[in-house]
Structure formats: C-alpha cells, structure tokens
Amino acid sequence: MEAREMIARRAAIELSDGHVVNLGYGVPTAVANYLPANVELILQSENGCLLFGPTPNLGDEDPDVANAGAQPISLMPGAAVFDLATSFSIIRGGYVDATVLGALEVDQEGNIANWAMPLAPGKLAPGMGGAMDLLVGARKVVATLLHSSKRGSKILKRCHLPITAKGVVDVIITEKAVFEVTRDGLVLTEIIEGLTVDDIRSITEADFVVAENVGLYQLSS
C-alpha cells in the first residue's frame, strides 16, 4: 500500500462520528474516503461552508460551490454557506473538533512547521492560509507527514523551518509510526509491520518514549 493511503487510512481512525472536521490540502483530504460506515463527519471548508460532499459530475457543478482549493464540490442536505469572518469564528472560536494537516516538520515539543520555505533569501512562500488559526482553534490536531525526507528525519528535536503554531500537535502519523504528543514529550504508540522500535529510533531525530502497550499500526478501526 502506498504511503499516502496508509497515512490517510490511519488518520481517519482519529475522527469520531459527528465531529466537525477541517481537512487540509493533500493527503488529509483523502481521509474522508476512509471513514468507517458508522462515522459521519461535518466537514468544514475554510472558504465558507459546512457539510460539503464529493465532487459533482459534469452537469451538476455550480460556479459558486467550491472548496478552499477552488475545486467544485457538492453540498449535502443541511449544508450552510457563510462568509469568511463566520468561517473563522468556527475555526478560531473552538468549534472545529479535529483537524488533519500535512506537515513539513514536527518536533518533540509539539510544534509544527508547514507554512513557509525560503523561495529566495528573505522571501518565504507559500503562506499560512488558514493553518495558523486552525492549529490554534481546533480541539484535536493530527499532523501527517512522511517519516523522512532525503535530508533525514522530519520528526525533529526542534523544527528548522518557520513554525506555524507552538505546541499544538496531538497526534503525529507517518507511513511508519504513530506518536502521541504529551506534556512530557512524544510517545510512540504504533509501528508498521516489519519494523522494530530500534528501526524507528534510527530514523527519528526527536526524543520519544515507547508506550507500554505499543502496538501494530492500524489501517482500520
């Protein structure tokens, strides 16, 4: 199974029935495809809607019904549309139960970096969009990322890239492992089949302890 699918399947397990959820760009949007039958979410899109559904077929698209990536979506019965100030009342005001966001880096203090990389000296891109507000406002923050890049571990002692928010991450999900972030640091809770704790230690720069009941990486609940 491809890394992206593994991460999306595992992240879906973090979401509960009836949760108001905001899914970030990339892998997180795929999370909606892997919900178990008994879990229905209230999906929120930061550009101003609640309870949206799948991409419409040609002929059913509407020029004024799109998600935050300007992609066409459908609205479910009971959906609401609203302006950006209201959208961020939902986000910043604590009405989002969980958010799943892609990260460039996370660290052992629960910091996350996903908004800026240097485009040129002194110039950062692409910008934070709604991420900073989401990270501060959502009750549960699930960070998803590949465990390593060509340069090494992306789960660091301290983020190198500009951070998006301090100490907000609750769960870190990579294609190899799952960590919980506690006040005392990272706790390794799941490892994929075929890898050991030592394997994970060798590819993770951050300090972490191993959960007493550390288990196999789950792909369904």
Added chain:
Amino acid sequence: MIEGFSHEELVKGKFMDKVTSLDQALENIHDGATIMLGGFAGVGAPLKTIDKLVEIGVKDLTVIAVVNAYPGQDFGIALLFKSHLVKKLITSHSGTCQIALDQYANGEIEIEYFPMGTFIEKIRAGGAGLGGVLTATGLGTLVEEGKEKLTVQGKEYLLELPLRADYAFIKGYRGDKYGNIQYRGVALNSNPIMATAGDCTVAEVNEIVDVGSVQPNSVGTPSVFVQAVVQGHPFENHKKIYTDLWLRSKQIK
C-alpha cells in the same frame, strides 16, 4: 472620498442610482492605489473588473486578496501579475500563482502575509470603525514580529491593526441601483467584509435588478457600503466560465 463619489454628489441624489459602467467607476483610479479584490482563489472574484484594470493598465497596485489566483491558470488576479501591475500583495497565501512567486523571488513585488482569520478580521475592523483586533493566532511564530502583544485577563494576544483600501472590488450575484447586494453560494467568502472597508466599493454582479427585487433578508451587503454597481458576466456566462475552467484544469469530468 474618491473623486466622483463625493458626499456632495451623493446628497444631490446620485445615491438613488449607483448603477454605472466599469469605465466610469474606475475613471479616477490612480497608479499606486490600494485595492481589495473579493473572491477565494477566483471563486466569487469580480472577473470583469479585473479585466478592466488590466485594460486600463493602472500599476504599482497594492493588492489585498485572501489567497492568490486559481491554481495554474491565467484566471482572475493572475492577470494582474501577468501584466506587471502589482507592487505589493497582502494575503494569507501566495503559492497558487507561479507568476506572482517569480515576481516575488526576483524583487518585483513584495508580499505581506497574515493568517487568514487575522486577515479577514483586520478588514472587518477597518470597515467597522474598530481600532484593531486581538488574536492569539500567530503567537510564537514569525507573524508576531513587529507587533504589539497585549495580555488580557491573563491571556496573551497579538494586536493586529485595521486594514482599509482605496477601492474594494467585490463580486455579488444580484444588485439593485441603491447598492443592495445579494450573494450566492461560497462566492460570499471575503466579499461582504471587503465591501465595508473600501473608500470606494465597486460591486460587480451577474444581475442588476429592480429595487425591491432583493428581499431585505437576502441583502448580504446593505446599500450604504456600496458606491457603484456594475454589470458583470450574466449568470449563464458566469456558469460557463467556471465549467470551462474546471474542465480545462481537469477538476471535473
């Protein structure tokens, strides 16, 4: 007040009919103007107004837009960058428009970032006569640089200042000659907030309708905020533009 929409002219009765042409509405726009553009990555964007700005060639603009242009297409505000009319972009996210990123990297444009929730509240404060907004978003990040921090009831906040513009170019669905604007779907986004924060607000609509046609409960922007109502793409054309955009960019099959 912008010349041509003075208080005296309004008092003389011009407020009774704000419907005008884009040429007239933009008659006095100057190089170096600060403009707000409604829309979210092109959805709910005043497309005809943007075409007119490009045609006029007004330059050195400070553009305030919640995010950058529709990804990977010459659509909406990408056209402003394509014509090199922009000096500075104030936004929460710049990354969807490669032309803008290139101009930023080579020093042609400046970009100032605000978190999206902060961005929209700065504009709301600017239109609402407020002195600023306190938010915890951005604390502990680069966003806090140069800003005052306040502790209120034991909690720390950043003080973010109001944001206004010379012109607010917004997009609505229907508008009447008084300037009441009705919105449709997620084309709402930044439009109603920006409408309040421009010295001159120009509302582009799909349909210009008779007074009384927009029911009071359907008014998304009350007339007083709007100085000009201009005809945008008729609704059927508006539909086709986005269908074609989505087909072109393979968002829909």
